[in-house]
Amino acid sequence: MRDVTSTWTEPQNTPLALLLLGQGTDPASERGVDCPGDLPAPSDPGLVARARAAKEALGSRVFVLGHHYQRDEVIQFADVTGDSFKLAQQAAARPEAEFIVFCGVHFMAESADILTGKDQRVILPDLAAGCSMADMAVLGQVETAWEHFQDLGITDQIVPVTYMNSSADIKGFVGRNSGVVCTSSNAKRALDWSFEQGSKVFFLPDQHLGRNTAVLEMGFDLDDCVLYDPHKPKGGLTDEQLRDARMILWRGHCSVHGRFTLDSVREVRERVPGVNVLVHPECRHEVVRAADYVGSTEYIIKALEAAPAGSSWAVGTELNLVRRLALAHPDKQIMFLDRAVCYCSTMNRIDLPHLVWALEELVAGRVPNVITVDEKTAHEARVALDQMLALP
Numbered sequence: 512m513r514d515v516t517s518t519w520t521e522p523q524n525t526p527l528a529l530l531l532l533g534q535g536t537d538p539a540s541e542r543g544v545d546c547p548g549d550l551p552a553p554s555d556p557g558l559v560a561r562a563r564a565a566k567e568a569l570g571s572r573v574f575v576l577g578h579h580y581q582r583d584e585v586i587q588f589a590d591v592t593g594d595s596f597k598l599a600q601q602a603a604a605r606p607e608a609e610f611i612v613f614c615g616v617h618f619m620a621e622s623a624d625i626l627t628g629k630d631q632r633v634i635l636p637d638l639a640a641g642c643s644m645a646d647m648a649v650l651g652q653v654e655t656a657w658e659h660f661q662d663l664g665i666t667d668q669i670v671p672v673t674y675m676n677s678s679a680d681i682k683g684f685v686g687r688n689s690g691v692v693c694t695s696s697n698a699k700r701a702l703d704w705s706f707e708q709g710s711k712v713f714f715l716p717d718q719h720l721g722r723n724t725a726v727l728e729m730g731f732d733l734d735d736c737v738l739y740d741p742h743k744p745k746g747g748l749t750d751e752q753l754r755d756a757r758m759i760l761w762r763g764h765c766s767v768h769g770r771f772t773l774d775s776v777r778e779v780r781e782r783v784p785g786v787n788v789l790v791h792p793e794c795r796h797e798v799v800r801a802a803d804y805v806g807s808t809e810y811i812i813k814a815l816e817a818a819p820a821g822s823s824w825a826v827g828t829e830l831n832l833v834r835r836l837a838l839a840h841p842d843k844q845i846m847f848l849d850r851a852v853c854y855c856s857t858m859n860r861i862d863l864p865h866l867v868w869a870l871e872e873l874v875a876g877r878v879p880n881v882i883t884v885d886e887k888t889a890h891e892a893r894v895a896l897d898q899m900l901a902l903p
């Protein structure tokens with residue numbers, strides 16, 4: 512049996528890798544603010560014991576959710592780990608927990624707030640844990656696009672679909688226009704449902720998930736998809752293009768998955784004969800097309816669990832998850848698809864000092880970093896989220 516702890520190769524560090532990490536203000540992030548409290552020092556050797564003690568003191572009052580891209584130092588304290596779909600379901604299924612500590616990013620915590628009861632509070636240990644993809648669709652821009660579609664007389668045919676990775680007000684827009692939220696686990700089911708309701712989909716904000724699902728899973732042509740650029744007048748599209756399109760894709764993408772290229776796939780295939788390339792659908796179309804398998808983070812985890820001993824895998828998703836999987840499966844050769852480090856810097860903002868701080872604040876009777884969505888937005892967004900949870 513091969514011991515991968517000795518064959519796992521850490522990708523090279525790059526100046527970009529941890530760009531937004533730390534405690535400072537990040538004006539470009541979805542919700543960039545300073546941490547209001549005194550964080551324990553990362554070097555404090557007692558952090559693990561402090562987190563354990565605080566969790567124990569809180570008992571069933573607290574429930575900790577951890578997205579798969581979280582650091583190991585944080586994920587060890589998660590009561591449940593999952594992709595964004597599973598975490599939304601789990602948040603909705605915990606009515607007894609007074610506090611949901613969400614180790615993930617802002618849009619996930621917003622969805623948890625929408626799906627949980629009025630008396631429950633959702634806490635994001637670092638408010639600067641936003642998402643660059645969610646930032647790429649701002650409500651005013653989306654409403655401008657919709658007005659343009661109204662002027663063209665095509666809104667009756669369009670079903671808006673937003674990826675979970677969007678702000679609550681975008682989900683609210685989708686809810687009030689009879690659309691649905693999707694995640695990378697159920698994008699095809701959401702699109703199947705949408706095309707039963709109308710003949711066109713307006714897909715926000717991840718162009719890659721929209722295109723990959725429509726073309727690779729549903730048999731659409733690339734020509735059926737157009738790219739709406741919010742920074743160009745009329746999205747940079749002619750009226751005819753908009754009238755003919757089946758999929759109107761918003762020009763947004765994930766800055767982490769967008770870094771994998773066709774060259775990364777070619778390079779690993781040359782270097783490791785017989786390697787299986789497994790990628791997340793947020794990757795670019797040409798990368799997903801060149802891969803052997805594509806799926807959400809939950810799918811990636813299950814595919815690697817089921818893989819035969821001795822098989823080789825190059826995985827195109829966030830590095831914390833890939834490293835964890837490589838170390839969990841020493842009988843398989845699991846490597847990172849790219850040679851360079853590729854963390855989600857905003858996910859990484861939730862570190863052990865922030866988690867300890869948030870838990871200890873709760874023990875002290877203070878409730879820090881509460882994520883609250885206003886009632887009207889929450890109601891409209893819930894319509895779109897419930898539609899997702901009800902998908903066949």
Ligand code: 13P
Nearest residue numbers: 594595596694695807808
């Ligand atoms: P999933 O959790 O739906 O796989 O999405 C990955 C991601 O980018 C989360 O931010």
Ligand code: SF4
Nearest residue numbers: 642643644765767855
């Ligand atoms: Fe956003 Fe991409 Fe990070 Fe997910 S991995 S939170 S989509 S930037």
